[in-house]
Amino acid sequence: MLSLRSLTVVAGALSCVNAGLINWPPKPVNYWFAFGDSYTTIGFEPNGTLPSVGNPLGNPAFPGDTGGGGENFVGFDTLTYNKSLILTYDYAVGGAVIDPTLVAPLTLSLPDEVDQFVDGAAKKPENARWTSENALFSVWIGINDIGNTFFLGGDRDAFADLLLDRYFAQVQRLVRNSYHLGSAGARQFLFINVPPTYRAPLIMGFFPDQLDVGKIVIEHFNAKLSNKIREFERKNRGVKTWTWDSYTLFNRILDSPRKYGFNDNVTSHGEQGDFWGNSYHPSSPAHRIFAKEISKELAWTRWFWGSWF
Ligand SMILES: *[C@@H]1O[C@H](CO)[C@@H](O)[C@H](O)[C@H]1NC(C)=O
Ligand SMILES: *[C@@H]1O[C@H](CO)[C@@H](O)[C@H](O)[C@H]1NC(C)=O
Ligand SMILES: *[C@@H]1O[C@H](CO)[C@@H](O)[C@H](O)[C@H]1NC(C)=O
Numbered sequence: 001m002l003s004l005r006s007l008t009v010v011a012g013a014l015s016c017v018n019a020g021l022i023n024w025p026p027k028p029v030n031y032w033f034a035f036g037d038s039y040t041t042i043g044f045e046p047n048g049t050l051p052s053v054g055n056p057l058g059n060p061a062f063p064g065d066t067g068g069g070g071e072n073f074v075g076f077d078t079l080t081y082n083k084s085l086i087l088t089y090d091y092a093v094g095g096a097v098i099d100p101t102l103v104a105p106l107t108l109s110l111p112d113e114v115d116q117f118v119d120g121a122a123k124k125p126e127n128a129r130w131t132s133e134n135a136l137f138s139v140w141i142g143i144n145d146i147g148n149t150f151f152l153g154g155d156r157d158a159f160a161d162l163l164l165d166r167y168f169a170q171v172q173r174l175v176r177n178s179y180h181l182g183s184a185g186a187r188q189f190l191f192i193n194v195p196p197t198y199r200a201p202l203i204m205g206f207f208p209d210q211l212d213v214g215k216i217v218i219e220h221f222n223a224k225l226s227n228k229i230r231e232f233e234r235k236n237r238g239v240k241t242w243t244w245d246s247y248t249l250f251n252r253i254l255d256s257p258r259k260y261g262f263n264d265n266v267t268s269h270g271e272q273g274d275f276w277g278n279s280y281h282p283s284s285p286a287h288r289i290f291a292k293e294i295s296k297e298l299a300w301t302r303w304f305w306g307s308w309f
Pocket of ligand 3: 265266267268269
């Protein structure tokens with residue numbers, strides 16, 4: 001027969017187990033390495049506080065320093081639409097271009113962002129033991145490259161080919177340079193195409209007579225991007241890609257802003273209810289819609305499993 005004392009011991013042991021169970025098993029951690037420009041940046045500095053459980057975006061203080069002000073899609077997808085614990089390293093920098101030798105950048109460009117990854121998290125340090133399976137790599141770039149050149153005349157298609165060659169040389173570095181301890185590197189990629197920035201108030205103001213040119217240049221770039229993504233997937237065994245078609249969603253929203261909760265005037269910016277947060281960047285409510293769409297696109301993946309609706 002059990003004595004009162006041994007019952008107490010058993011109960012004590014059980015309550016210890018219970019306390020432990022609250023954090024056990026630990027949630028599996030997934031990773032997201034994001035590259036891009038002001039549409040993606042949160043102002044993260046890879047030499048600052050790194051992402052960790054409880055602070056999944058690292059630095060700066062949430063929602064960070066974003067292009068349109070307030071939380072952007074990176075924040076919403078990491079914190080709101082995530083269906084897993086995602087530690088997000090957002091290397092994107094405002095003004096970034098694909099290649100600084102082709103289009104003058106504001107500060108850093110895609111190759112610098114890839115350098116930062118290669119010099120840091122790619123080495124899979126103690127605080128970022130990512131694997132090919134649990135790490136998502138996203139790239140949303142080309143907005144500045146096109147925004148700064150579409151009006152120049154000449155062979156814009158040839159220029160798009162050149163941009164895309166340089167773009168995928170950097171993407172290839174993510175695959176190639178991230179081998180460590182015998183494990184494979186980047187394998188899962190989300191690409192985002194160039195949105196219709198010829199509908200952004202800034203571009204409309206500067207180039208009122210060349211908006212149709214902007215439209216064609218962006219559409220051709222995006223068509224070539226699709227081909228490039230397919231080629232990239234074909235050439236790299238084990239690589240899986242997703243594409244989020246921002247071009248189509250931006251147009252859908254700008255064509256029927258009310259349906260998405262925005263003001264009718266889609267050239268107004270920075271006011272409550274505007275699609276645009278400022279003259280060149282979507283507002284935070286717009287980013288929330290983008291984030292939701294991305295989570296649906298990735299509904300079959302470990303990061304956003306089940307985000308069908
Ligand atoms: C990170 O590096 C940048 C650029 O060199 C510098 O301006 C910044 O102060 C550094 N941040 C930290 C937290 O060390
Ligand atoms: C989403 O991310 C937050 C912040 O890291 C985390 O607390 C939450 O558990 C995550 N959601 C799921 C379903 O894992
Ligand atoms: C839309 O907003 C812009 C920018 O604020 C303004 O110039 C324009 O007059 C507005 N259009 C209408 C129809 O109200």
